[in-house]
Amino acid sequence: MSDFIESAKNLVNSAVSRTGWEAQKQMRVRGKQGEIDKLLEQRQKLLDDLALTAMNLYQQGALTDSRLSRLCASVLELDxxxxxxxxxxxxxxxxAYSPDQYGSVQTPDYTPPPVNPTPSANAGTSQQAGASAGAQSLCPNCGQPIRANALYCRNCGAKLR
Incomplete structure (x- = not known):
């Protein structure tokens, strides 16, 4: 009987020891993950500062790297x-809700707007020759396709308007 009690005691001690070790391990893991998270936060702040500096240089016309200029132009377009x-x-x-707008009165001369709006008068002929999935005009600087109403070319960064 004393062997059984001794065996149970050893088993409990072993389980407690293992549980304590696992808890310490989890604390070390969380501590190390916290250090990594802080480093990543610092990295993100530096990347944000880098982006802000590049945008400022681009807006001043002092950014000479074409790849960064394209990225800055895209950011401005997205903005x-x-x-x-x-x-x-x-x-x-x-x-504002108007109860009259959903009344049963229908106007007989209503015609729905066209599915594909006509290109604007100042659009180039290249826009009319665009693909059927949405006509695009070309950048006057580099000749690459640009989105409708784009302020900047995503390829070369040229100001379009």
């Missing part, structure tokens, strides 16, 4: 798109 959509969102939020 413009975001502002446009934020304005559209605000317009939607400001809409």
């Amino acid at each position: 413009h798109d975001v502002k446009t959509r934020e304005g559209q969102l605000q317009d939607i939020k400001n809409e």
